[in-house]
Amino acid sequence: xxxxxITHSSNHTNKNNHYVWIKAFGFLLFLSGVLIFIASLxxxxxxxxSQTLRMSEQKVAAEHLQHLQVLxxxxxxxxxxxxxxxxxxxxRSEPDIKNYELGVIQFxxxxxxxxxxxxxxxxLYLLLSLMLATMGGLLYIIPHFFDxxxxxxxxxxxxxxxxxxxxxxxxxxxxxxxxxxxxxxxPQYIVNVVVLVDPVSYFIRNLPxxxxxxxxxxxxxxxxxxxxxxxxxxxxxxxxxVRTISIMxxxxxxxxxxxxxxxxxxxxxxxxxxxWPLNYYFFADWNIRNLLSSGNLGVFMFVWGIVLSIxxxxxxxxxxxxxxxxxxxxxxxxxxxxxxxxxxxxxxKSLRAWKVERIxxxxxxxxxxxxxxxxxxxxxxxxxLFGGLSGALNQVYSFLIGAAFAGVIGTGFYPFMGNxxxxxxxxxxxxxxxxxxxxxxxxRITTNGGQCxxxxxxxxxxxxxxxxxxxxxxxxxxxxxxxxxxxxxxxVCPRGVLRLENGPVANRFNLVKLEPVN
Amino acid sequence: MDHLVIIGxxxxxxxxxxxxxxxxxxxxxxxxxxxxxxYSRPALMYIFMGxxxxxxxxPYEDWFWQKNTINLVRGFVTGIDTxxxxxxxxxxxxxxxxQLLIATGSKPNKFGWPGQDLPGVQGFYGLPDIxxxxxxxxxxxxxxIVGGGLIGIEFAEMLLSRHIAVTMLVREESYWNNILPQRxxxxxxxxxxxxxxxxxxxxxxxxxxxxxxxxVQAMITDNGEEIPCEIVGLTPGxxxxxxxxxxxxxxxxxxxxxxxxxxxxxxxxxxxxxxAEITESDSANNKIEQLWYTGRxxxxxxxxxxxxxxTAYNRGIWFNSAKFLDIEYQTxxxxxxxxxxxxDSFYWEHPDDRKCLHLVYEQKSHALLGMNVxxxxxxxxxxxxxxxEKRSLEYVLENLGEAxxxxxxxxxxxxxxxxxxxxxxxxxxxxxxxKRGLLNFL
Numbered sequence: 036x037x038x039x040x041i042t043h044s045s046n047h048t049n050k051n052n053h054y055v056w057i058k059a060f061g062f063l064l065f066l067s068g069v070l071i072f073i074a075s076l077x078x079x080x081x082x083x084x085s086q087t088l089r090m091s092e093q094k095v096a097a098e099h100l101q102h103l104q105v106l107x108x109x110x111x112x113x114x115x116x117x118x119x120x121x122x123x124x125x126x127r128s129e130p131d132i133k134n135y136e137l138g139v140i141q142f143x144x145x146x147x148x149x150x151x152x153x154x155x156x157x158x159l160y161l162l163l164s165l166m167l168a169t170m171g172g173l174l175y176i177i178p179h180f181f182d183x184x185x186x187x188x189x190x191x192x193x194x195x196x197x198x199x200x201x202x203x204x205x206x207x208x209x210x211x212x213x214x215x216x217x218x219x220x221x222p223q224y225i226v227n228v229v230v231l232v233d234p235v236s237y238f239i240r241n242l243p244x245x246x247x248x249x250x251x252x253x254x255x256x257x258x259x260x261x262x263x264x265x266x267x268x269x270x271x272x273x274x275x276x277v278r279t280i281s282i283m284x285x286x287x288x289x290x291x292x293x294x295x296x297x298x299x300x301x302x303x304x305x306x307x308x309x310x311w312p313l314n315y316y317f318f319a320d321w322n323i324r325n326l327l328s329s330g331n332l333g334v335f336m337f338v339w340g341i342v343l344s345i346x347x348x349x350x351x352x353x354x355x356x357x358x359x360x361x362x363x364x365x366x367x368x369x370x371x372x373x374x375x376x377x378x379x380x381x382x383x384k385s386l387r388a389w390k391v392e393r394i395x396x397x398x399x400x401x402x403x404x405x406x407x408x409x410x411x412x413x414x415x416x417x418x419x420l421f422g423g424l425s426g427a428l429n430q431v432y433s434f435l436i437g438a439a440f441a442g443v444i445g446t447g448f449y450p451f452m453g454n455x456x457x458x459x460x461x462x463x464x465x466x467x468x469x470x471x472x473x474x475x476x477x478x479r480i481t482t483n484g485g486q487c488x489x490x491x492x493x494x495x496x497x498x499x500x501x502x503x504x505x506x507x508x509x510x511x512x513x514x515x516x517x518x519x520x521x522x523x524x525x526x527v528c529p530r531g532v533l534r535l536e537n538g539p540v541a542n543r544f545n546l547v548k549l550e551p552v553n
Numbered sequence: 554m555d556h557l558v559i560i561g562x563x564x565x566x567x568x569x570x571x572x573x574x575x576x577x578x579x580x581x582x583x584x585x586x587x588x589x590x591x592y593s594r595p596a597l598m599y600i601f602m603g604x605x606x607x608x609x610x611x612p613y614e615d616w617f618w619q620k621n622t623i624n625l626v627r628g629f630v631t632g633i634d635t636x637x638x639x640x641x642x643x644x645x646x647x648x649x650x651x652q653l654l655i656a657t658g659s660k661p662n663k664f665g666w667p668g669q670d671l672p673g674v675q676g677f678y679g680l681p682d683i684x685x686x687x688x689x690x691x692x693x694x695x696x697x698i699v700g701g702g703l704i705g706i707e708f709a710e711m712l713l714s715r716h717i718a719v720t721m722l723v724r725e726e727s728y729w730n731n732i733l734p735q736r737x738x739x740x741x742x743x744x745x746x747x748x749x750x751x752x753x754x755x756x757x758x759x760x761x762x763x764x765x766x767x768x769v770q771a772m773i774t775d776n777g778e779e780i781p782c783e784i785v786g787l788t789p790g791x792x793x794x795x796x797x798x799x800x801x802x803x804x805x806x807x808x809x810x811x812x813x814x815x816x817x818x819x820x821x822x823x824x825x826x827x828x829a830e831i832t833e834s835d836s837a838n839n840k841i842e843q844l845w846y847t848g849r850x851x852x853x854x855x856x857x858x859x860x861x862x863x864t865a866y867n868r869g870i871w872f873n874s875a876k877f878l879d880i881e882y883q884t885x886x887x888x889x890x891x892x893x894x895x896x897d898s899f900y901w902e903h904p905d906d907r908k909c910l911h912l913v914y915e916q917k918s919h920a921l922l923g924m925n926v927x928x929x930x931x932x933x934x935x936x937x938x939x940x941x942e943k944r945s946l947e948y949v950l951e952n953l954g955e956a957x958x959x960x961x962x963x964x965x966x967x968x969x970x971x972x973x974x975x976x977x978x979x980x981x982x983x984x985x986x987x988k989r990g991l992l993n994f995l
Contacts, residue, residue, distance in 0.1 A: 184747065186879030190714040191603035199603075271879070273962040380605075385614060483958055484933025486874050486883070488845050489564070489612040490596035495605045504612055525960055527604075529876040531883060531930035534958050 054182040061174025068168025072228060075160055079227050081111040081148040090147040090243075095140050102128040103144065117145055118223055138223055142246070146226035153227055161231050165256070172260040176267060185271035187527050189496070197450070198377045204450035212447035219438040222246035239292070240299040248295075254370065255291040259283055261373035268376070274522045274535070278362060282369040290366045303329050305336050308364050311344040312403040313464035315437055318410045319429055320418065348464070349471050355537055356478025357468035358520020367457055370446065371498065372521060375454025379523065382453030382500035389500070392460055392517065399436055400466040406432055436461065455498040459517060469516030477537040478520065480513035482506060482545065486530045493524035493533060507532050512545040556580040557859060558640060558650035560630050560797070564845055565826030566656035567591045568852030569859070574621050576860040581622070582648060584640070586629040587679050590615055594679070595845055598707045601683050602714040633801040635819045652821045652859055655798055655809055656852075659791035659827040659843055666787075668761025673769035674785040677708050686784075690715050693783035697721075697772050699758045700789035701728050703875050708786040709750050710878055720751040720780055722772075727754055734890050736900060737925055740909055741877045748878050761785060791843060793828040806830055808841050813865040815855045823859070825851040831866070844873060870937050871923075880907055885936040886923030888913050896922060899946060899977075901970045903928070910970060912946055919945040929966065930958035950974050951986045 083106045091100060106124055111117035121141050125132055153160055196203040217225050222245075229249050236244035236252075262283040269275035285308055294304035303325055311317040317340050326333040326340075351359045361368045382388075409425035416422075445457025458465050472478060480503070487510070493503035499517045503524045506513045513524075513533075525533040557573060559566040562585035570581050596610040618625050629643040639649045661676035663669050673693075675685050696712050698705050701723035709719045725731055728745060730738035745752045757775040764770030771781045793808035804810045804818040808830030811817050815825045826848040831840040842851070850868050857864040874883040888911060892898060897916045902909040908928030914921050920943035924936060935956040939949055953967040967985045975982055 184879055189602070189604040193606050194603040272960060273964070274960040277962050384609075481958075483930070484937065485846060485850075485872065486933055488595040489593040490599060491593060491605055491609045491612065492596075492599065495609045508612060522960060529881065530874045531881050531958060534930070534960060536961075 054178040057178050058175050061171045061176070061178075064171025065168050065175060066171070068164050068166070068171055071160070072164035072168065072231070075153060075164060075231060076225060076227050078151070079114075079149045079153045079230075080151045081114065081117045081145060082150045083107055083109045083117075083144065083148045087144060087147040091140075091143040093243075094143045099125065099129070099140050103140075106144075111148075114145070114224060114226075117148065121145070138221075141223040142226060145223055146229055146243075149227060149230050153230060157230060158234050161234060164228075164231060165253075169256055169260060173263065176260065176264045179264060179267035180270065187271075188268070189492075189527065192377075192380060198380070200381065200451060204378075208447055208450035211449070212443055215438075215443040215447055218246055218250055219442060225249075240295040242298060251291050251295075254366070255286055258286040258369050258373045261376070265373050265376055269526065272522070272526050275526065278522065279372065281363045282372055285364045286366055286369045290369075302332055303336065305340075306366070307336070307339065308343075309366070310348055310360070310464055311340065312400070312407060312467070313365070313367070313462060314340070315403055315406070315432055315463075316429065317344070318407050318414070320410065320414045320422075320426075323414050348468060352468045352471040352478075353476050354478075356476050356518065356520050356535075357465065357472050358478070358518070358522075358535070360468060361458060361465060361519035362521045367441065367445065367462065368519065371449075371454040371458060375449050375498070378449045378454045379498035379521075380453070380495050381449075381451065382455060382459070382498055384494050384497070384500050384502050386502075389502075392500070395460040396462065396466045396469075396517075399440075399461050400463040402432060402436065403463040453498055453500070455500075455519070458519060459499050465517070465519070472518065473514060473516040475540065477540055477543070478518075479536060479538065479543045479545075480506075480518065480524065481534045481536045481538075482510050482512055483530075483532045483534065485510060487532045488530055490529065492527040492529065496523050496527045498523070503533070510545070512543060514544055554578070554580050555651040556582065556649065557652045557654065558648055559583045559654040559656055560640065561585060561654075561656035561658055561826070561828075562588065562591050562625070563594060563656060563658050563826060563848065564591075565658075565848035565852045566654060568849045569654055569656065569825065569856050570623050571621070572853050572856030573859050574623060576856060578622075579652075579860075580624070582624040582626055582650075584626045584628055584630055584642070584648070586627070587681075589625065589627055590618070592680075597677070597680070597683060598711050601686060601711045607680075630797055633797060633803065633822075635802045635822060638821070650821075653823065654855065654859075655803070655817075655822070655824040655828060656826045656848075657794045657797060657828045660794045661787065661791055662789045663787065664789065666758055666761060668763065668769065669787065671761055671763050671769040671785075672767060673783055674761060674787065676787050677704055677711075678791070686711070689784050690717065693717055695720070695780075695782045696784035696786060697780055697782045698786040698788060699772075700787065701725060702788060702790060703729075704791075705786070705788040706745065706877050708788055709745070710748075712784070712786075713748060713750070717784065718749075718751070720753065720782070721745070722756045722758060722774065723752065723754045724757055725754060728752060730890055732890055734888065734892075734898075734911060734925070736902065737909060737911060737927060738890075740902065740906065740927060741880065741882075743906060744878055744880050791827065793830065793841060793843075795828055798824070798828075806839070810839075813867075814858055814863055815851060815866055816858075823855060825855050825866075842868070846873065870940050872933060872937070880928050881930065882925070882927050883931055883933075884923065884925045885931075885933070886913070886921065886940040888923040888925045899950075899974060901966075901973050903966065903969075908966070910966075912949060914946040918943070919947065921946060921949050930960075932956045932958045947974075947981065947983055951983050954985060 085107055088100045088103060102125055106120065118141050121144055122137060125137060125140065193199045198204065225246065229244050229246055232244045232249050232252050236242055236248045262279050265279045266276060289308045290306050294306055298304040316322050326337040362372055406425065406428045409421040409428060413421045413425040440461045441457045448456045487507040489504055489508045491504050493507060497503050498521060499519055501515050501518060503513055520535055522535050525535060557579050559570055562583050566583055570583055573579055573581060590611050591613065592607065592610040593612060596605060599605045600607055600610060630640050631643050632641040639647050641647055661678050673689055675682060675689060695718045697720045698708050699722045701721065705721060709721055712719050727738040728742040742752055758772060759775045760773040761769050762771045762773060769782065769785050771779050772785060773779050795805050795809050798805050798809045802819060803822060809817060809824035809828050811824050811829050811831055813831060815823050815829060817824055827843040833839055847868055851866050854864045854866040870886055872885050876882065895916050896913055899912045910929065911925040912921060913923045921939050950971050953970060954965065957965060971983050971985050
């Protein structure tokens with residue numbers, strides 16, 4: 036017998052080896068950038084000078100600054116000591132000062148007191164932290180366009196520590212939660228990293244950076260870089276390509292650049308796509324007054340906001356389903372569809388979760404609606420009716436829903452409960468559009484005859500936790516209030532069973548029996 | 554109250570139980586040895602590849618069964634006593650029935666190859682095979698898969714997800730060409746190779762060679778090649794799992810013999826799904842259908858019969874679908890691998906080598922008989938209607954947009970396809986009538 040020894044040669048896993056190194060290098064850069072970013076929280080000294088107080092004039096009222104004069108010349112190596120000193124000084128002369136106001140003062144004084152290498156070499160630090168992390172991220176992600184064949188590749192997602200609720204996932208989630216808590220309630224503790232983005236802030240809007248600019252900048256960069264990942268992963272699917280580009284566009288231009296430029300021109304920096312009630316302060320006295328006192332542009336923005344929320348949202352939802360907003364335009368959706376995409380499988384698909392979801396999201400909608408009605412009454416009565424109540428409600432809402440729910444839980448819980456926790460359980464705008472979508476819309480996900488094999492990919496990868504399979508295997512169309520039309524169920528289906536469609540409202544449920552037709 | 558006992562909790566048994574529950578309040582018991590709950594067998598590969606967890610492959614939550622009073626029993630049936638209307642379990646328990654359904658599915662073929670039971674050699678059929686493959690993959694670098702069907706390609710894809718080099722031995726001249734026409738088979742073969750799978754055609758397994766530790770170390774083919782490997786996947790098809798029926802008074806041949814009502818020779822005993830052999834007047838044409846879809850449709854028909862509305866199983870116009878790595882495949886009607894007399898076909902292929910459409914029609918009337926499509930999604934109901942209504946090839950081509958099921962924004966190929974037809978038959982000059990279009994809602 037003739038024996039020929041054969042060795043396996045052609046395997047594309049070998050071909051990909053050179054990408055592995057680029058990715059590893061990119062990952063290393065990313066990690067270094069993130070670590071330097073975190074480290075820069077701890078490396079500064081703080082020196083309060085007359086310059087510090089002068090720099091704070093725009094943000095802190097003169098009387099407070101007057102009281103802080105005594106601190107001139109003080110140097111601190113510890114952030115908490117500095118903050119305690121500022122607080123004690125103010126409390127001495129203004130015992131009734133509100134905590135919120137105190138926090139703002141602490142933030143600006145401490146930010147402007149940052150000295151040392153971070154102040155001297157801000158641009159270098161920016162380069163070594165956020166820019167390095169961004170470049171690393173790009174290096175890690177761009178090879179994904181080339182190192183495998185186009186098509187759905189969800190290999191090993193549940194085995195991965197990041198995407199399968201492992202140690203890395205828990206770490207990422209915890210870091211995000213800490214970041215959001217600091218950002219919303221203790222920004223004075225992260226002044227150093229706000230200093231980092233000062234050069235960017237001055238460049239774009241000619242203003243000093245605050246924590247919201249830092250947040251907007253990070254958010255946009257993340258949507259952009261992770262949007263590229265999305266484009267690579269779904270490069271075989273034109274629906275996802277177009278949708279992802281749309282998300283990246285609206286985040287970059289509408290949520291970040293335009294408001295920044297408007298601030299540069301001393302106009303109200305409104306995110307034009309942020310519709311009520313997702314934008315829960317739109318009808319607050321101060322916002323209405325602010326807009327109406329900003330000339331024609333402000334009036335336009337006020338009218339636009341109302342038209343958007345009351346006319347465009349329901350009409351477009353009737354034609355296209357809520358996806359036109361949730362997965363094409365929205366900022367929260369934008370982050371969910373880019374940074375959140377690796378975590379979509381973590382959403383709970385049980386019937387119980389669906390019950391909780393309905394109570395929770397419509398609960399928030401009722402809260403937001405009541406608050407808004409009171410706000411409008413308050414505005415139209417010049418605050419004589421419900422002025423105090425609506426303000427208090429808005430504060431509670433802003434704390435519980437706007438910050439804790441949408442931010443801390445909404446994003447921090449990506450690695451635990453999937454990427455649409457806020458959109459699914461909390462967003463009142465999604466709730467309104469959901470009602471339209473469920474009862475009067477041309478949108479549905481069509482099931483293709485009897486081709487379903489009940490495999491469960493659609494349900495597993497539904498970020499909204501819809502049990503898509505339960506409908507598909509019965510041959511029923513999917514008409515659900517929560518569907519954001521991300522299109523991933525259809526993409527991961529191995530039998531071509533699902534299609535997102537806009538069609539006649541009649542018979543959109545397709546409640547035909549799955550039986551052989553002769 | 555009648556007691557329906559179902560042996561096997563696969564798609565056939567479960568569909569029957571669910572539909573019987575809809576139609577009646579019979580007592581229902583399902584016995585399975587493999588798993589506590591119903592899971593989707595076609596999803597097994599995705600568990601191994603880390604796309605889903607086992608729990609994700611269960612189409613119904615665990616509370617579903619109790620809520621619908623469907624009693625699940627985990628156990629192995631050792632015998633069926635049709636005289637006493639009783640099934641025996643391996644724990645000496647006996648369950649009596651008024652109606653019995655045998656839905657035991659199938660088991661992987663083994664052809665008595667030397668070394669086929671060596672460690673490292675396995676088939677791929679059920680949950681235990683996943684655990685076994687998990688063990689076999691530890692430290693493995695190379696694998697050979699024997700058999701080129703749908704399970705073979707799934708097996709290969711699974712191994713690729715663990716970066717294991719795969720060689721695939723196929724008896725035919727190209728992948729699955731005992732089912733697929735030559736051009737489709739070649740298109741898939743090229744795609745398989747594009748993924749780095751070493752696809753070898755017209756090669757058979759001769760012998761498996763153990764290494765020093767007893768585990769498989771190499772495979773010897775019938776042309777004398779020795780291929781080193783640590784894993785061997787045997788996927789040369791499945792056969793009805795009928796041991797149980799064979800040892801009873803129930804008539805069997807290759808499968809459990811049933812008529813078109815899925816009734817066996819014994820009153821109140823039925824068989825359906827992979828294990829059933831449906832007799833035809835000409836016994837050479839007996840049908841054994843081993844598909845998810847046919848199992849489901851048999852279960853639906855049988856449920857009616859069990860509830861008193863005697864209903865023949867009629868699968869309607871044939872359909873099937875699969876996915877070969879990145880290429881999806883759908884078929885409707887009849888497309889045989891070698892063209893039959895009186896048939897003609899129209900074939901279009903996209904230059905990207907991932908899409909093609911094959912329409913088979915009757916020579917005389919041009920009536921559509923069947924179609925294969927790769928890389929494009931088509932609407933099941935539309936093609937079913939076209940075939941049933943004997944629509945002409947020309948009608949189908951002009952209205953192809955109606956059947957297009959690809960996602961929005963995807964390129965549409967109807968015009969290209971019609972243009973190809975017009976080049977082949979210049980006298981006809983067809984026009985694409987139905988465009989799917991993005992903005993057709995206006």
